[in-house]
Amino acid sequence: MLTVDRSRPVTNAGRVSRVETLTLGTAWRDFSYVRVHTDEGLTGVGEITHPYRGRETCALTEAMAGRHLLGADPFDVEEIWLRLYQGDFLRGGDVGGIVVSGVDQALYDIMGKALGVPAYRLTGGACRDRIRVYANGWYTGEREPGTFAIKARETVKRGYTALKFDPFGAGLGELSRAELRRSVDIVGAVRDAVGPDIELFVEGHARFAMATADRLVRELAPFDLGWFEEPLPWTHIERYAELRANATMPIAGGEHFHNRYEYKPLFATNAVDIVQPDLSMAGGFTEVRKLAALADMHAMVVAPHNSNSPLCTTVSAHAVAGMPNFKILETFDGLLEDYVFDALQGVLPVSDGHVGLGERPGLGVELADEVFEEHPPSGGFWNMFAPGWERRDRT
Structure with a gap:
């Protein structure tokens, strides 16, 4: 797997210093999010909603952050994606796929803020x-x-x-x-x-x-x-x-x-x-x-x-x-x-x-x-x- 020297100089985004998750309860479903912080004071958000396994996606997000995100340069999106997927032996699936997706969104949010441009x-x-x-x-x-x-x-x-x-x-x-x-x-x-x-x-x-x-x-x-x-x-x-x-x-x-x-x-x-x-x-x-x-x-x-x-x-x-x-x-x-x-x-x-x-x-x-x-999560389910x-x- 590719590796990146995490001691090298980074962009003005800084390095990932903290990752947290939040969940909002609604009548439709519980919506879950990841918020990524950097040591330069930037934050990025991404969606990690699973219709029925919100607690699982939040728990996996926090666990994977400790293994692969802390100390990373948010601009290294390809390397981070690979680290999350290959390094955590995800091999696909809904919970892991959602976590990788939400983290990736948050990194693009941070990059856009660091550069002063919209994500697109x-x-x-x-x-x-x-x-x-x-x-x-x-x-x-x-x-x-x-x-x-x-x-x-x-x-x-x-x-x-x-x-x-x-x-x-x-x-x-x-x-x-x-x-x-x-x-x-x-x-x-x-x-x-x-x-x-x-x-x-x-x-x-x-x-x-x-x-x-x-x-x-x-x-x-x-x-x-x-x-x-x-x-x-x-x-x-x-x-x-x-x-x-x-x-x-x-x-x-x-x-x-x-x-x-x-x-x-x-x-x-x-x-x-x-x-x-x-x-x-x-x-x-x-x-x-x-x-x-x-x-x-x-x-x-x-x-x-x-x-x-x-x-x-x-x-x-x-x-x-x-x-x-x-x-x-x-x-x-x-x-x-x-x-x-x-x-x-x-x-x-x-x-x-x-x-x-x-x-x-x-x-x-x-x-x-x-x-x-x-509006805390309700854990509801419709069949x-x-x-x-x-x-x-x-x-």
Whole structure:
């Protein structure tokens, strides 16, 4: 493994002197963060949210900091990434992937502050003036075509030009004839409600058997979808290309992979048309840039997954600003309580279906500790395979 002489002169960022974690409780999920300090008084933040294993990601972050971060120059992002991944024998996986991602985000935040430039200036500059986003989470409520239609129209009125939703309820493996018809009717109702100019993305949550997925791509064809996301489990990635050959809409996926090594079979089999790395799961700025380049090599576009907090939205906006093959960014920001934005001071707002380019150094975000203290983690859980999960009643 590469090693760096940590006694050599460093940039004006100084060296990493302390690492801490914080978690904020919300109705959607508990959001977790890492805050990295340097001996020159700079701090950087990153998101380490896991929907169900927040305590584990925080504990691993603090442990890995002691092994690999303290004393490091924040500008040595490639060496630190390698040290975290190879030196800690992570070999991928969700908890480790999230930790590496959040730490990487925090280092870019520090570098931007040290240089006095926004983070996107460190990752290729800008290919665009603003970042187009789509809404998710808007369909919380009863799983009926009429309800989805009403909520879709309300969301479009807020300026969104694209919506994503899961119409399939607790379906797993196969759908009964009645459930299949109901799911297709929901998609049809949403299309009728928003008209032909709004992009619709249907979420499969990686849970259907091949025969059911194949039936669905045919049933959903009339609704002119922007993509069908994760119709099959990733344990059957070798069948994605077969399904793509039968589909009239693009197939999207990749959120469950955490680095280029896990992505290797996706690219090798041309499994999807649209790649969906998550900036808080797939290795942060350092790794997602490489994944975007690999996607471009395979004539694929990139639509980052982002079911996390507005900090990840901000991070993702910085990351895709200079990404030539970027398509659109996911956001749940419209679903969240006002105090989340109080806790994450300076996040880039969603306005008229877009996020603007950041102007402040680094990510431009500071964590308000007092808000975190007022809203501790709840440890809630909602089971996607239980009837009524779309209401998101946490237990």
